Amino acid sequence: MTAARILAVAVDCHQPDLLAEFWAAAIGNGKTRTWTDSHGTVYRQVDFEDGPALLFQPVPEDKAGKNRLHLDLAPVERDQRAEVERLVMLGAKVLDDPADDPWVVLADPEGNEFCVLPPR
Known part of the structure; x- marks a missing residue:
């Protein structure tokens, strides 16, 4: 029995639109969509025919390290x-x-x- 499944891999970023478009093109069969949470944060998501989605969420911090x-x-x-x-x-x-x-x-x-x- 499966206990859970991965719905999305979330990626913190500065430019959700740029990364969603890059990864949709990189993987190929993705459809992008935009949605907003209850705090007004706008997310970009790439849904794929198979496998989890990629969710790009804006954050103010820069990437640090590997x-x-x-x-x-x-x-x-x-x-x-x-x-x-x-x-x-x-x-x-x-x-x-x-x-x-x-x-x-x-x-x-x-x-x-x-x-x-x-x-x-």
Whole structure:
């Protein structure tokens, strides 16, 4: 029996619109929507056909240090190098490309780290 399921991964950020558009394009099959909580905070959310949503919530603080949680992506329609190039064209930045490991570390437009692995 499943005790719970992940509905969304929340990301603190300065520019929810920018990150929602980046991640919707990066993953591909997402639909973005905007909603407001009872305190007037406006969120951007990307809902996907499969898997949890990505929720971008505005915060005043800057990102400090390495993420404690990050996403690992695997391309569906291209090889790893082509996927990294596509993500860079969308606004990501390559942070590390270790020769001895199968992943490439990138950062989204606000500096949140994520990895791209070979196709599965």
